[in-house]
Amino acid sequence: MVTFIKIRQRTRGWLLFMILAVFGCAIAAEIRGTVEDAKTSSPLKGADVLIKNTTLGNSTDGEGRFVISGVAEGRCELMVSLLGYQSRTVKLTVGTEGTASVQIKLTPVLLPMEPVWVTGASYRDVLSTPDVQSEALDLSVTEVPRVTMEQQHSKTLVDAMSYMPGAMIENRGRKVKQFLSFRGQRYPYPDYAVDGVWQKEFLELPYFFSSQDIESLEIMRSSAVLLTGLSTMAGVVNVKTREYEESETTARLEYGSYQSMRGLFSHGGKVNALSYAGSLGFFKTKGPANKNAAEQVANAFGKIKWEPNRNFYLQTSAFYLTADRELLLAQPPADSSYWQKVDAYDPVKALLLTLSSRYRMGERASLEVKASYADRKPDYKSYNTLTDQTSRYREPDHELNLTVIQAISLFRDNTVRGGFFYNHWVAPHGKRFYYGKACDTETFAGVLMDEQRLGKLYLDAGLRWEKTHWNRYGAFSINESAKGLTKVTPVVDEWQRPMMMGTLGAAYHFTETISLHGHAAFGRVQPRAGTMTAEMVEPLDEKQIKADVGVQKLSPELGRFSLVYFLTRQDNAIALSGATKTLNGRVLELYLNRDQYQTGLETEWQSAWLWHQIRPFVNCTYVLAKESSKGTMVRNEEYPQWITAAGLLRQGRLLEVNLLGKYLSGFKGSQFLPAGVPPQPLGDFVNVDVIVTWNALPQTRTRLYFELRNLFDKKYATSIGYPDFGRRMYAGITKTW
Known part of the structure; x- marks a missing residue:
């Protein structure tokens, strides 16, 4: 019927x-x-x-x-x-x-989706991107595109990396407000590069660097990075600045908790072979009451790129900021000195200039040259509430960087790359924990790398040599603190012993969607000249071994899944003991040898769009960090064993909802504690953020948004004495032309 x-x-x-x-x-x-x-x-x-x-x-x-x-x-x-x-x-x-x-x-970019086996061509066009890392490191490199930063409403460079695999952000109130680390590798922390140019002293700027000026981030979590930067232990974050393919103008205004205001105006475009980008931004907040947490920041960015053909480009960029930032007062159990002194940057100014060019000489060779100059001028003010005295310090520093990489295809499926790196860094008055200790260093490095493809198998080998001349150096520290070493005599006009590192890598593609990747780096670090132990003998050479091994599955329907095992091992690691000794009127810092390593597993799922509306992601990292103590290996409890992040984006015609969550297992911290106090518990929290965007006027490209940060109002902490502010709310409007 x-x-x-x-x-x-x-x-x-x-x-x-x-x-x-x-x-x-x-x-x-x-x-x-x-x-x-x-x-x-x-x-x-x-x-x-x-x-x-x-x-x-x-x-x-x-x-x-x-x-x-x-x-x-x-x-x-x-x-x-x-x-x-x-x-x-x-x-x-x-x-x-x-x-x-x-x-x-x-x-x-770094993860090609459809390799074409019949041609035998490299997955990457190395001649077009001579500084690209080894294909064997694919699973330890994550790219954060601009669209992801916009969906997560990232405000700064550090915000944009919050949900990366193994990422831990230590929020502090000190001169460096946020430290970022991956896979348990701290002291040193990861380095930064801007448009492929390594920066030696950049730790104070990521908090101020606006995500609006970033096209994408290339996060190299492996400690075996060879062609970007001079650091060999903790990885590198490469900031690729904003580019436009067509004319676009954006204005944004936001207001939120603690009377926070943020504004932005950006414009860019492309005319024939010339593209350009520019932006102006500001941020202001009073912070929580009685916490000395007020901030105001103004920044400007500009970039010009000329690319007349696929064989040549020339680009230059400039980033400038001026800011006043009060240094957040700590609270117990931090040492009383951190909540009795009212400190501030008043102001801090920074200028970063970059210049880069690439010339491709036919189909078999290319040359890339990059340079940068950075000038930072922090003025530091400290008021002691007990003595009613105010002190002022100027901590300027500047650095010059040069990178030259030549890539040559000797024959089919083989490419050789040679690189030269130079850095000259000067801090005439010292800075942060080593204020008063002038520093003037020059570092030279050379890299040689060969890549060979044999059908579905990719192989590479590399060698790196690095040497530093200390014109003057007094920045001795233990875990970013000069405590106990303030009387150490600076080193003057002395060449340090060279550092050598070799690498071997391989990748094998079983099918077009399943591949296995492995990479190992090894080297020997000699103690610098004059280094002594408490027994007044030279420490043993340090041996370093680093490895990344993993498998990935690519699917147009489900996205990308990967599982990686990683290891960083240091036998006879040369570490400062914290003790000093006076010898012939000269105060020496004393070193020791100890074994230490970090090992663990990292899994990640980056989904494709499901039903054209939903896109989830999940990553989880397990880290086991150990160090020798009294002849036995014990767990380093000052780093969480589990770091997990997840998110769910639902995108519709009028409404977009983004849920983001992060979990850090419990760990302990000792920095900022009074002398004699044992390490205190940190971490062990779940943080959830909710972002809702309404496309109010689709035809005029006007969007309203609302952010709810720390949904459950957790007062968690990742550094002693500096808990999170709790639940925060922000609302804003974005207009694009």
Whole structure:
């Protein structure tokens, strides 16, 4: 029996009106297009193409083609993404004829999605990116694209890395407000590079560096990074500054807890071969009452890039900031000195200039040259509430960096790269914990790396030599503290013994979607000249071994899954003992040898878009850190064993909801405690953030958003005496032209 339901003409009219109001589009309109590799022009299969602020989208077929039906006439934005490629947003207009065509090119990054075995070509075009890291390290390198930073509403460089695998952020109130570490590797902390140029003294700036000026982040968690930076132990974060493919202007205004205000105006575009970017921003907050936590920051950014053809580019950028920042007062159990002194940066100013160029000499060679100059001028003010005295210190420093990398393809499937690095750093008055100890150092390094592909097997080997001349050096410290070493005599005009490191790497692709990656680095570090132990003998040479081994699975439908084992081992590690000795009128710091290592597992799932609306991610890192103590290996309890992050993004035509969560297991801390007090518990918390964005006026590209940080109001801490402020709320509006 068939039942027919009659619907009145008026009801049908209301239903049609509601459908058009909800979907805002003409049923007949559609967008057709192709997605290709920007380097090879090969069609890309499985790329997600989604109309921004809608649920409309599709994936490309085997020929790179896609069709999206039910599109409204007028302007719209296509968000295009594919694992192994840099995501893009493309603007276009659907005309009255009801059909629009577009050709989209994606730039490959560290994780290619569709290798073409028959050509025997490298997954990376090394000649176009001479500083790219070994393919064997793919599983230990994460790229954070701009679209992810926007979805998570990251405000600063550090914010953008909060949910990376194994990331731990130590929030403090001191001169360096936030320290970032991965996989239990601290002291030293990870280094930073800007547009591929390593920065020696950058720790104070990530908190001030606006995410609006960042195109993407390349986070190299492995301690075996060879071609970016001069650090060998804790990894490198490479900040790639903002670029535009077409004209765009954005304005943003935000207000929130503790009378916080944030504003931004940015503009960029591209005219023929010349692209440009610029921005102005400010941030101001009073902070919690009676905590000495007021801040105000103003920053500016500019960049110009000229790329007349695929063989040559020249670009320069500038970043400037001026800020006043009060140093947050600590609370018990921190030592009383940290809550009796009212300190502030008044002000801090910084200028960072970069210049880079690449010239590709045909199909077999390329040369890349990069340079940077940084000038930082922090003025530090300290008021002691007990003595009613105010002290002022100036802690300026500047550095010059130069990187030169030559890549040569000797024969098919083989590439050799040679690199030269130079850094000159001067801190005439010292700074932070070594204020009053002038520093002037020059570091030279050379790298040679060879890569060979044998079908599905990739092999590489590298060698690095590094040597530093101390024109003057007095920044001796233990765990970023000069306590006990303040009377040590600075070293003057002395060459340090060279450091050597060798690397071996391999990657094997079982199929187009399953691959195995392994990398090992090993080296020997000799004690610097004049180094002595408490027995007044020279310490033994330090032996270093670092390894990353893992497997990954790529799927256009489900995304990327990886599992990695990592190890950093130091036998006879040369460490400061904390003791000093006066010899012939000269105060010497004393060293010791001890074994220490960090090992663990890291798993990560980065989902593709599910049903064109939902995109989850999960990562979990287990770290076991040990060090020798009285002849036995004991766990280093000052680092959490478990670090887990997860998120769920739901994107619709009018409403976008992002849930973000993080868990740190319990650990202990000793820094900032009074002398004689045993380490105190830290961590052991779950933090949840909720972000809701409403596309209020789709046609004018106006968006309203609301952020709820620390949803459960947890007063957790990652540093002694500096707990989180608790639940915070922010609301803002963004307008894009």
